Amino acid sequence: MHPASVHILTLLQATLHSSLTQCPPAVARDQTSGQPEVCSYSDFQAHFTSLFPAWSRTQLIAALGCSASRQKHTLPDLPYDYGALQPHINAEIMQLHHSKHHATYVNNLNVAEEKYKEALAKGDVTAQVSLQPALKFNGGGHINHTIFWTNLSPNGGGEPQGELMEAIKRDFGSFGNFKEKLTAVSVGVQGSGWGWLGFNQDQGRLQVTACYNQDPLQGTTGLIPLLGIDVWEHAYYLQYKNVRPDYLKAIWNVISWENVSARYTACKK
Numbered sequence: 001m002h003p004a005s006v007h008i009l010t011l012l013q014a015t016l017h018s019s020l021t022q023c024p025p026a027v028a029r030d031q032t033s034g035q036p037e038v039c040s041y042s043d044f045q046a047h048f049t050s051l052f053p054a055w056s057r058t059q060l061i062a063a064l065g066c067s068a069s070r071q072k073h074t075l076p077d078l079p080y081d082y083g084a085l086q087p088h089i090n091a092e093i094m095q096l097h098h099s100k101h102h103a104t105y106v107n108n109l110n111v112a113e114e115k116y117k118e119a120l121a122k123g124d125v126t127a128q129v130s131l132q133p134a135l136k137f138n139g140g141g142h143i144n145h146t147i148f149w150t151n152l153s154p155n156g157g158g159e160p161q162g163e164l165m166e167a168i169k170r171d172f173g174s175f176g177n178f179k180e181k182l183t184a185v186s187v188g189v190q191g192s193g194w195g196w197l198g199f200n201q202d203q204g205r206l207q208v209t210a211c212y213n214q215d216p217l218q219g220t221t222g223l224i225p226l227l228g229i230d231v232w233e234h235a236y237y238l239q240y241k242n243v244r245p246d247y248l249k250a251i252w253n254v255i256s257w258e259n260v261s262a263r264y265t266a267c268k269k
Contacts, residue, residue: 072110075103076146084154088250090239098149101234105141105214112138140214144194148228153256160257164264171206178208182229183248185210192232197260198223199267224267227260 078098083091112134119127159165159175172178178197185208186195193212200207200223211217217225229251236247 073106073113073142075099075106076149078149080152080154085152085254088253089152089236093234093236093238096238097230097234098145101232102141102145105138105145108134109138109142136216136219137214140216140219143216143219144214144225144228144230147225148230150259151227151256152251152254153259154254156256157253158257160261162261164257164261167206167264172208178206179252182208182227183245186229186231186248187245189231195229195231196223196225197227198225199264201267224263226263226267227255 075098078094081091082094082098085094112131116128116131116135119125119131160168165175168175168178172181182195182197189195189210189212191212193210193215194217195210196208196217198207198209198217198221199205202222206226207223209217209221209223211220217223217228229248231244231248233242236244240247240250
C-alpha cells in the first residue's frame with residue numbers, strides 16, 4: 001500500500017462514519033449554521049487532491065475504493081450456445097470449461113480478494129504476500145477465459161482483414177507464417193498454459209508468446225492480449241485426448257477475427 005494510504009483511509013473513515021454526503025471539514029461550511037454542507041463526490045475528491053497533490057487521479061480513486069464495498073466478479077455469459085462451435089469444439093467441453101472451470105476461477109478470485117481486503121485492513125503484510133499466488137492464478141484464469149470466449153465464434157475461421165492483416169504481414173511475413181508460429185508456440189507449452197498473440201505498445205508491433213498456467217499476458221509480459229489459445233487439457237481432452245496438435249488445427253476454424261481485429265484497433269488508440 002502507498003505510504004500515504006493509511007493517512008487517507010483514516011481521514012476517509014472519520015468522514016464516512018459521520019456522513020456519506022457531508023463534505024470533510026476542510027471543504028466548506030454553511031456560513032449561517034456553521035454545519036458541513038452537503039457536497040458532491042467531485043468536491044470530496046478535490047479535498048483529498050488538495051491534501052495529496054502528487055497523487056494521480058488513479059491512485060486517489062484506488063485509495064477511495066479501499067474503504068468502499070467491492071462488487072464481486074461474476075461469470076460472463078457466452079456469446080453463443082455451448083454447442084455452437086461444433087464440430088471443432090464439442091458442447092460437453094464448452095459446458096464444462098465455462099460453467100465449471102471458469103466459474104471456479106471466478107469463485108476463488110472473489111475469496112482471495114476478500115481475504116486480501118481483510119489482510120490490508122489488518123496491516124498483515126505476511127498474509128498479503130501469501131495471497132499473491134492465488135490472486136495471480138485465479139485472477140489470470142478469469143481474465144484469460146473472458147478474452148478466450150470472445151476470441152471464438154461459430155462464424156469464425158478464415159483470415160483477418162484490414163489493419164490487422166497488414167500488421168500480421170508486416171511482423172510475420174504472411175498469415176501462414178503467423179499461424180504456424182502461434183501453433184508451434186502453443187504446442188510447445190509444457191504442461192498447462194496459453195498461446196498468445198499480443199501487441200507490444202512500446203515497439204508498435206505484434207508478438208507471439210506463451211504463458212504458463214493462468215499467468216495473464218499483460219500482467220506478466222506487458223503485451224496487450226489480442227488472441228489467446230487455451231492449451232490446458234480441460235480445453236480439449238474430452239474430444240482430442242492427448243493430441244494437442246489436432247485441437248490446435250481445429251481451433252483456427254472458430255477464431256473470431258472480427259473480435260481480434262477490434263482488440264487490435266482499440267489498443268492502438
